[in-house]
Amino acid sequence: MQRTARTVIGARPSLPARILAWLDAERSAVDVTRGGGVDADATPMPDPVADRIDILRCLPFIGLHLACGLVFIAGFSWAALTVAVLLYLGRMFAITGFYHRYFSHRTFRTSRAFQLVMAIAGAAAAQRGPLWWAGHHRHHHNHSDDDRDTHSPARRGFWMAHMGWFMTPRAFSVPERLVRDWVRYPELRMLDRFDWVVPVLLAAACFALGVGLDLAAPGLGTSGFQVFVWGFIVSTVCVYHATYTINSLAHRWGRQRFATGDDSRNNMLLALVTLGEGWHNNHHHFPASTRQGFYWWEIDLTYYGLVLLRWLGLIWDLRPVPAQVLERSRAGS
């Protein structure tokens, strides 16, 4: 990937560079580590610059949280809540099914066209682009709960694992060395570079939908502003924190079926909230399988959705859990 900004080790970038990074992630110049961000093992951890939260860079993220208070101005309607719930489910599925099980772990195959559809769906969750997400997640698997893991609750505390880690310069850039298989797709790189575009379009679509509903069915009692607040702002923040629980709570709270050498846990409640990601100890033991719930009682809604996409012919070659892994599980190791 072409990097337009010069990397400076141990120095905070200029104010304009940090603000420009909102619009063009590649121009961010906030990679204060040696050219590879999180994967720059030369930079000590914690580092006073690389691991300090950059409030200015994260203002859009902080603003989205504060904007949840707009529900008191926008008011409530069942229509707006329905849009919020549907967008929660759809984007949670895109994060777990596409960003995680496809872009991070390649647990199934698809066409280049549907690959782009999946990337756009994931980008709609406003969790940066697919390369950024997959690269940082692969780094987590390489360093689970060791002293280089950026979001280990045991090493860095609950809140850094939950959300602080990606608010620091160490995590701002794409760890390119870890996503060499994806950088050859210019359409994916564009999504990473201009990662705000898809979320802004979704926000506009929510507003337009609300205006349309108000015109077509005034009895629903909704408006453009209300659907924007519930469907985009509240729903996005809910998807955020559901996703983050896998980095924080799923490394603390639950059962360890496999001795994975890290703190990953299986947790039914988290699996329901995140549509299947809560079987996190299973996943750390065998990340290459499409399903994370290894048994029928381990509810994994994302997997069922992916089976549906396979049935529709959009994806194929879903990788199963090998028999020896299930045997090991029954033996309790």
Ligand SMILES: [Zn+2]
């Ligand atoms: Zn983990």
Ligand SMILES: [Zn+2]
């Ligand atoms: Zn994973």
